[in-house]
Amino acid sequence: MTNVYIQGIGMTKFGKFVDQSMKSLLLEASIQALEDAGNPKVDAVFVGNFMGGSISNQEILGAIVANELGLGYVPTAKVEGACASGGIALRQGIMGILSGEYDTVLVAGVEKMKHASTADVTQAINAAMDTDSNEKQAGLTFPGFFGVLANRYFYETEATKEHLAMIAMKNRENALNNPLAQFRKPTTMEEIMEARIITSPLGLFDCSPTTDGAAALIISRKKGGVHIRASAQSSGPTQMQDAADLLSLPAVRESGRLAYEKAGVSPDDIDVVEIHDCFSMTEMLAIEELGFFNKREGWLAIEQGQTKVTGGKPVNTSGGLLSRGHPIGATGIAQIYHLVQQLRGTAPNQVEGARLALAQNLGGTGSYSTVHILERL
Numbered sequence: 001m002t003n004v005y006i007q008g009i010g011m012t013k014f015g016k017f018v019d020q021s022m023k024s025l026l027l028e029a030s031i032q033a034l035e036d037a038g039n040p041k042v043d044a045v046f047v048g049n050f051m052g053g054s055i056s057n058q059e060i061l062g063a064i065v066a067n068e069l070g071l072g073y074v075p076t077a078k079v080e081g082a083c084a085s086g087g088i089a090l091r092q093g094i095m096g097i098l099s100g101e102y103d104t105v106l107v108a109g110v111e112k113m114k115h116a117s118t119a120d121v122t123q124a125i126n127a128a129m130d131t132d133s134n135e136k137q138a139g140l141t142f143p144g145f146f147g148v149l150a151n152r153y154f155y156e157t158e159a160t161k162e163h164l165a166m167i168a169m170k171n172r173e174n175a176l177n178n179p180l181a182q183f184r185k186p187t188t189m190e191e192i193m194e195a196r197i198i199t200s201p202l203g204l205f206d207c208s209p210t211t212d213g214a215a216a217l218i219i220s221r222k223k224g225g226v227h228i229r230a231s232a233q234s235s236g237p238t239q240m241q242d243a244a245d246l247l248s249l250p251a252v253r254e255s256g257r258l259a260y261e262k263a264g265v266s267p268d269d270i271d272v273v274e275i276h277d278c279f280s281m282t283e284m285l286a287i288e289e290l291g292f293f294n295k296r297e298g299w300l301a302i303e304q305g306q307t308k309v310t311g312g313k314p315v316n317t318s319g320g321l322l323s324r325g326h327p328i329g330a331t332g333i334a335q336i337y338h339l340v341q342q343l344r345g346t347a348p349n350q351v352e353g354a355r356l357a358l359a360q361n362l363g364g365t366g367s368y369s370t371v372h373i374l375e376r377l
Contacts (some may be wrong), residue, residue, distance in 0.1 A: 001227075001228050001230065001262065001263060001264065002086050002094060002097075002222060002227075002229065002230065002231060002262075003097075003098070003221055003223075003227050004098065004153060004219050004220070004227075004228045004231075005219065005221070005223060005224055005225045005226060005227055005228065006038025006106075006217055006218070006219055006222050006225050006226040006228060006336070006340055007036075007037035007038070007040065007218045007219065007222065007223060007224065007225045008032075008033040008034060008035070008036035008038070008217065008218035008225075009032070009033055009215075009216070009217055009218075009336070009337045009340050009341070010028075010029040010030060010031065010032025010033035010034055010035075010178055010214070010215065010216040010217075010254065010337075011029055011032065011038060011213075011215040011216070011330075011333075011334055011337045012025050012028050012029050012033075012180070012210050012213050012214050013179070013180045013213065014180060014181060014212070014213035014324060014325030014327060014330075014334070015114075015182045015211065015212060015213070015325065016103075016114040016211075016212055017114070017212045018021050018114075018115070019128035020053060021112065022049075022056050022058055022061075022105075022110055022111070022112035022212075022214075022338070023058070023061075023064060023068075024249070025110055025112065025213060025214040026047070026061060026065060026108055026110040026214045026216075027062070027065065027068055027069065028214065028246045029108060029110070029215050029216040029330075030065055030069060030106060030214075030216040031069070031205075032159040032216065033097045033106065033108070033216035033217055034069070034106070034218060035051065035219035036218070037220075037358050040104050040218065040220065041104060042066075042071045042074060042105065042106045042218075043074055043096075043101075043102035043103055043104050043105060043274065044073075044074050044075045044093070044096055044101075044102045044105045044106075044140050045062045045066050045071065045074060045075075045076040045105070045106045045107075045108070046062065046064050046076070046077055046078075046079055046089040046090075046093045046096075046105065046106075046107050046108075047061040047062045047065060047076070047077070047078050047079065047089060047107075047108050047110065047329070048059055048078075048079050048080075048081075048085035048086035048087070048088065048089035048090075048108070048109035048110075048329040048330070048332060048333060049078055049079075049080065049081055049085055049109065049110055049111060050081075050083065050085050050111060050124075050128070050301075050328040050329050051111065051113070051121075051124040051125070051127075051329075052078070052110075052111075052112070052329070053146060053249075054124040054127070055113070055115075055116040055120055056112050056115075059078060060078070060112065061077050061078045062076025062078050065106065065108065065336075067116065068360075071106070071276065074134075075354030077092070079092055081363045081368045082127075082128035082328070082363035082364045082367065082368060082369040083128065083276065083326070083328050083330040083331060083361070083362055083363045083364070084145070084276075084280060084361045084362055084363030084364075084369065084370055085109060085301055085328065085332065085363070085366035086109030086215070086329055086330055086331055086332025086333040086334070086335075086361060086365075087233075087331070087332030087333075087359070087361030087363075087369075087370030087372070088233065088361075088363075088368065088370055089107050089109060089329075089332070089333070090107045090217065090219070090231070090336065090370070091233055091370055091372075092107075093105035093106075093107040093219055094216075094219065094231045095231075096125050096343075096354075097219065097220070097221050101109060102210040103217070103220060103221050103222070104218065104221075104222070104247055105218075105219050105220070106216065106217075106218055106292065107216065107217045107218075107219060107281065107333065108214060108216035108217070108328040108330075109214065109215055109216075109302035109330035109331065109332060109333035109334070110213070110215075110327065110329050110330050111212065111213065111327035111328045111329045111330055112187065112212050112327075113210040113211060113212060113327060114210055114211070114212050115212075115275075115327070116315075118119040118210075119351055121210055121359075122141070125142065125328075126141065127363045128142075128365075128367070129142075129238070129364065129365065130238045130239050132329075133239055134241075135239050135240060135241065140240070141151050141199070141338065142278070142279075142365065143198045143199040143202055143207055143238060143279070144199050144366045145277075145336060146199075146202065146278075146279040146281045146282060146365075147198075147199035147200060147202045147246065147281075148240065148246070149200050149202065149243070149246055149281055149285065150202060150279075150281040151200070151201060151245055151283075152246045152247060153281065153284065153296075153299075154201070156247065156296060157296050157297075157299055157357050158299070159284075159299035161193065161201045161203075162189075162193065162212070163284070163299040163302050163303060164201065164202070164206050164280040164284070165192040165205070165206075165260055165280075166189075166284050166302050166303065167195050167202050167206075167277070167280040167284065167307075167322075168192050168205040168206055168322055168323075168374075169187065169189055169192055169314070169321045170302075170307065170308055171201075171206070171277065171283075171316050171319050171320040171322045171324075172186070172187050172258070172319065172322070172323045174316060174317050174318065174319045174320070174348075174349050175318070175324055175325065176319075176320025176339075177348040177349050177353075178318055178319050178324060178348040178349070179348070180297065180324070180325065180347065181318070181319040181323055181324045181325065181345075182209060182213075183319070183324075183325070183326060184323075185258060185283070185355060186356035187205070189203075191205075192206075193199050193206040195242060195338050198259055201240040201264060202279060202280070202281065205280075205322070206279055206280040206281070206322075206327075207278075207279055207294065207322075207327035208277070208278045208279065208321035208322050209325060209326060211325035211326050211327040212327055213325060213327035213329050213330050213334070214327070215330045215336075215337045215342075216333060216334035217333060217336055217337070222306060223253050223377075224377070225263070225340075225377070226340050226344070226374050226375065226376060227374065227376075227377055228372060228374060228375075229262075229263040229265070229356070229371065229375040230258075230259040230260075230261075230262035230263035230371075230373040230375065231259070231262075231370070231371075232251075232255045232256075232258035232259040232262060232370065232371045232372075233255055233281075233354040233368070233369070233370045233371075234243060234248060234250070234251040234254035234255040234258065234368075234369055235251055235252040235364040235367060235368055235369075236367055236368075236369065237252030237365075237366060237367075238304060238364065238365070238367050239364070241350065243366075247285060247289065247296070248285075248289065249282075249285055249286065249289050249293075249362070249366040249369070250366065250370035251362070251366050251367065251368060252285070252289040252290065252360060252362065252369045252371075253289040253290070254369075255360070255369040255370060256290040256291065256358075256360065256371050257370040258346075258368075259370070259371040259372070259373050260291075260373075261338075262373075263373040263375075265292035265356060266291070267290060267292050267374065269302065269356050270292075270313070270353040270356050270357065270358045270373070271314075271351060271353070271355055271356050272314050272339065272342050272351045272354045272357045272358075273287075273290075273313065273314065273315045273316070273337055273357070273358050273360075274278070274315075274316060274318060274320070274335035274336075274339055274357075274358070274359045274360070275287065275290075275291070275315055275316055275320065275357075275360050276331070276360055276361050276362035277316055277320040277321050277322050278317070278321050278326065278362065283297065283320070284298045284315065284364065285298070285309065286362070287301065287313075288361055290358070290360060290371075292313050293306075294317075295310065301313070305336070309349045316349065316352050317342065317347065317348070317349040318335070318338035318347075318349075319335070324342065331361065332359070332361035332370065333360060335359040336359055336374070338358055339358075339374050340358040340374065342357055343355070343357055343363070343374060343375075343376035344352045344376075353374065354374065355376045356373065356374070356375055356376075357373070357374045357375075358371060358372070358373050358374075359372045359374070364372075373376055
């Protein structure tokens with residue numbers, strides 16, 4: 001277990017913000033977190049961001065935060081790990097405190113995506129694949145990758161496209177109650193099932209959107225607030241052809257195993273979960289890899305409603321990436337933001353009596369995964 005605690009949280013609304021820059025979003029979330037923590041002295045800043053340089057022509061985000069907020073000449077860094085940038089930034093802050101170097105750290109995540117064309121965003125996102133590979137030359141994309149996994153899952157189980165639609169529907173229903181979520185418009189199973197196909201069998205509602213937004217945390221060795229009981233990170237194959245099993249995400253499985261071991265808990269002990277549902281199929285695989293349900297049986301849990309807010313293992317009560325939104329660098333921090341709300345008893349879709357929470361943040365097609373386990377004191 002760690003001796004690190006979350007003292008403050010902040011988050012912007014997720015969506016499209018024409019009149020706000022990446023910098024203004026980042027500062028908004030950071031100020032909220034600082035105020036929530038009582039404006040402590042900050043010893044370091046870590047910012048998760050993936051494509052600030054490629055589509056916004058803006059780097060040095062850590063230094064910008066420190067300068068604009070008057071934090072002094074503290075060490076800062078931007079952390080990149082594809083869609084896991086936020087989770088990795090948090091882990092770096094935790095490691096800095098555990099090393100004894102820092103007492104209090106500001107960890108933030110941000111992405112500004114909606115101003116760029118679909119072609120430019122797609123090209124930037126594809127940097128999270130191995131671009132010197134035959135898979136890249138063949139034109140494999142992220143929807144293509146997870147579409148292949150979905151078709152394989154259907155082949156090996158009795159799952160259908162309707163089970164993926166159930167995931168998308170659950171997450172949309174959860175987002176309706178989240179004032180910070182990108183999509184708060186009600187939908188139906190029929191609309192989800194009949195939506196435009198992106199990569200068969202994945203339709204529009206099965207794919208996370210491009211999003212603007214930021215989230216931030218203040219973590220400290222000072223006891224109180226929410227305890228970060230464990231932090232773990234693993235890597236996995238960077239190409240589909242290297243996968244021993246198409247229906248396995250080894251980085252998710254291993255980061256989960258390490259986190260459970262460090263925290264001294266099991267999957268059964270976890271009360272509420274935020275999973276990296278970049279695609280509906282990713283949530284299906286992750287709930288199995290993290291040990292919440294048996295391999296090849298996640299679809300049954302979905303069918304039985306076990307991952308709903310009222311189920312035995314509530315997953316993505318914030319709306320998840322599919323409906324809360326997915327500003328890449330901010331996603332891992334936004335997961336923690338919502339889980340801290342759950343543990344404080346102030347969350348949308350509050351899970352009664354939540355004491356232990358788990359956040360899993362994925363990068364690439366399974367290249368990175370972080371898992372954090374939080375505890376209400």
